[in-house]
Amino acid sequence: MNNALLASAAAGYVAALSAAGERFPAELPVSIPVALRRHGTSNNQVGVMLVRLPLALPDPDTRLRLIAERTRADKRRAREQGTLEFMRGPRGARFMDRVARRQHVVAGFITNVPGSPDLLCLAGALVVAIWPVGVLAANVRLGTAAVSYAGRLQCGIHFDETTVPGAVFAIAMRDELTRLAGHRV
Template sequence: MARGIPDTVLLGPRSAHHGVSFVDVDLVGVAAHAHRRGASVNDSLLAAAAGGYRAALIAAGEEVPPELPVSVPVALPRRNEANAVGVMLVRLPLAASVDDRLEGIAAQTRTAKIAARAQGTLELMRGPVGAHLMNRLAKHQHLVGGFVTNVPGPAEPLALAGAPMTHLWPVAVLAANVRIGVAAVSYAGRLSCGIHVDSEFIDRAAVATAFRRDLALLSR
């Protein structure tokens, strides 16, 4: 199978020891900063995630490559009222400054989203046999080094059983052989992010610190 990524701490069998860090930021600030750079909020999330992946490599004593491909889900037109999701491959620049990262990512996603939506979902994955085969192959893949996802949430505050919901935190799924996943959801004017790692192999504090720093820069 194709190996686009060399052996790295970011990929491999996962342990039972996981950890999650939560970071949130003003959504209006992120959107305004992104707009000035010709980018989107999702591009900003990816730029901050790049800083986190870079920190994980440095903490593990590994060489930092110029870029790291990650898998990003893309919403597709609904089929029979069911949600459909495609996949966009984005190569995160790891050596660039945060704003250069943002602009480079935006240049990729402008065309990659269109291509992902045109391709649609993998028909092979619709059946249990295909899904089982893909799962086995994914445990040894070297095509992507991480998962990053962003979901638009409610713009207005919600209540649960009469109690105000002050925060909404997402947790990314770790699948295949990937050891870091980043998820974000917008809620009531905030962009809330969850960084899920296999803490047996990944320095969670280092990843969260770099991600928080870069996301703050991207909201100014």
């Protein structure tokens, strides 16, 4: 699912950049969280993986295969690298906030969280859907989040409407996810 989400986001970026009249690069780097092995008392060990989405490939199936190859290798490296302990505290957060405002490393954030395959209840009420919230931070203007729950995939796309044609991104992403769900590559 992660690779299909990334491939559909690549289709979204191509559509959005084209709609904005901008030339799109051959590759666009995005930041993806990666679960790390647990150490110490923290239950949520997360690192970061940079994935270069291939935008210039005209064949979407080739794009998906290339993304799958890249993420296999990149995920292993990200897990080995881990995260810097310094970044977990308030000083690290302030430092990263200052640096991130001028960064030119990533163009977007994309995350996918597997949820429960079964319906859940919260305070006695049936939870019928879960909607994820994509992150916008620093100078990144597009964030995509996905969560699977009870056999459905929900995507949340958050964007700066003054600079990103987000509706175009969302439609292209939806169409590509629908296409990918129809056959195996």
